[in-house]
Amino acid sequence: MEIQQLKQLAYKIEDEMKREFEEVSDFILNNPELGGKEYISSEYLTHKIKEYGFEITYPYLGIETAFRAELGDDEGPTICFLSEYDALPGYGQNNDEVAHACGHNWIAASTLGACVVLSKLKQHFKGKIVLMGTPAEETIGYKYDLVENGAFNDIDIAFQMHIESENNINCKSLAMDSIEFEFTGVASHAASHPHKGINALDSVNLMFAGVNALRQHVKSDVRIHGIITNGGQAANIVPEKAVCQYYIRATERKYLEEVTQKVINCAKGASLMTGAKLSYKNFENPFDNIINVKTLQDITKKNLQEVGIVDFLEGADGPTGSTDIGNVSQVCPTMYTELKLDVSPMVYVHDKEFLKYLDTPSAYDILHKSIKSMVTSSLEIYLDRELLKKIKAEF
Ligand SMILES: [Zn+2]
Ligand SMILES: [Zn+2]
Structure with missing residues (x-):
């Protein structure tokens, strides 16, 4: 037919x-x-x-x-x-x-x-x-x-x-990576023994600051957006655990991989600054x-x-x-x-x-x-x- x-x-x-x-x-x-x-x-x-x-x-x-x-x-x-x-x-x-x-x-x-x-x-x-x-x-x-x-x-x-x-x-x-960053510090009383603590939430804040600085130096198609999913339990305890999630996107997978590595470096830098240990993983598929x-x-x-x-x-x-x-x-x-x-x-x-x-x-x-x-x-x-x-x- x-x-x-x-x-x-x-x-x-x-x-x-x-x-x-x-x-x-x-x-x-x-x-x-x-x-x-x-x-x-x-x-x-x-x-x-x-x-x-x-x-x-x-x-x-x-x-x-x-x-x-x-x-x-x-x-x-x-x-x-x-x-x-x-x-x-x-x-x-x-x-x-x-x-x-x-x-x-x-x-x-x-x-x-x-x-x-x-x-x-x-x-x-x-x-x-x-x-x-x-x-x-x-x-x-x-x-x-x-x-x-x-x-x-x-x-x-x-x-x-x-x-x-x-x-x-x-x-x-857009090509996209979804990465969760987990910082682990040491809990302590936030007023009586702050010097004993390692503040995981500070790492998250510093990471966000790093990523915000990075924004000026990426191509205009890039989108980076994150949230804090765990920022501690109580204001009088130095947060032992803090977790944030980021979506990182770009027009092409190849360039995205460069940007994603830079975001990971922001997390590594934050970890070095506070002493909180860093681990990260894809929380959804790329x-x-x-x-x-x-x-x-x-x-x-x-x-x-x-x-x-x-x-x-x-x-x-x-x-x-x-x-x-x-x-x-x-x-x-x-x-x-x-x-x-x-x-x-x-x-x-x-x-x-x-x-x-x-x-x-x-x-x-x-x-x-x-x-x-x-x-x-x-x-x-x-x-x-x-x-x-x-x-x-x-x-
Ligand atoms: Zn939909
Ligand atoms: Zn749909």
């Missing part, structure tokens, strides 16, 4: 299954779970995709709420859809509820939808469809572990779309910057235009946050796209307001457009080996 005919068939299948995909989005929305604890969501998604003949590995590579579902053969490209289903803390009346304020329920539905529609067209192409369940994007970032453990070794292309406040096919993200592939962006843009998304953010702003998709994009060509939730006034991910719109016609509308465009972009790659070669060469 010709590609244009096949695309029309894909649209038709998606239209017929609309409500089913919306229900997936709603189910995850109504069962929000924190990163690494997405038991209900991962169970539900694996159960659902199994109904369409996919083979399931769950848990996957030692991660309890990760999974891999696949269908197809080894005679063509392997295309992977990156599912996410973790929610965020701090919502509801008393800020004590977990909620899908980043719309990962929508991601779960769009990636599952794309896999299901492709599975129904499988007789028309060779290759493999993979739905990869990737937990805790907001915190630990398990895509890092999945990459490290070879989950993407056989993947040719990875896709994901995210509901956002702009249509953007040229997304950027994230890499997203690598974009022009040909893949062109295909995706064209297929989004074909389903009516035309107003793309041009000359995109500088990079902002960080995501573990960056790590995937370092090992296989990855297409990460943001689609605009068209509401007025505009709402933003992680805001309370955003939650009101996740089960509305505007969210569903872009859900279907995302499924359709990921399916048609994949079909082009499955059917045209030269296209895959071009993407890989560019990558």
Whole structure:
């Protein structure tokens, strides 16, 4: 079948299954779970995709709420859809509820939808469809572990779309290190025997001063932000233990490593000044910057235009946050796209307001457009080996 005919068939299948995909989005929305604890969501998604003949590995590579579902053969490209289903803390009346304020329920539905529609067209192409369940994007970032453990070794292309406040096919993200510094001194009475004590909190304060001085001497894309998670127990005791956490970010992993070393040196200097012993570790996985592939962006843009998304953010702003998709994009060509939730006034991910719109016609509308465009972009790659070669060469 010709590609244009096949695309029309894909649209038709998606239209017929609309409500089913919306229900997936709603189910995850109504069962929000924190990163690494997405038991209900991962169970539900694996159960659902199994109904369409996919083979399931769950848990996957030692991660309890990760999974891999696949269908197809080894005679063509392997295309992977990156599912996410973790929610965020701090919502509801008393800020004590977990909620899908980043719309990962929508991601779960769009990636599952794309896999299901492709599975129904499988007789028309060779290759493999993979739905990869990737937990805790907001915190630990398990895509890092999945990459490290070879989950993407056989993947040719990875896709994901995210509901956002702009249509953007040229997304950027910052490489990021998350480091916790722990200083251990000696406790003593702060008034009667201060000379016996070694003040761990002083080390933290001196470290912050060092980092603030460092800010003048780093490139403008660098972001360094920290908090004190333990600053002592009582004001009349010289703090024996003090702990701080830093996120350190930059456009490129290579430069980030230089900056991270300088931040560590600030901690070492502070330790030397007070005598408090220093230890440090990554408290979350390191994230890499997203690598974009022009040909893949062109295909995706064209297929989004074909389903009516035309107003793309041009000359995109500088990079902002960080995501573990960056790590995937370092090992296989990855297409990460943001689609605009068209509401007025505009709402933003992680805001309370955003939650009101996740089960509305505007969210569903872009859900279907995302499924359709990921399916048609994949079909082009499955059917045209030269296209895959071009993407890989560019990558
Ligand atoms: Zn988020
Ligand atoms: Zn998100």
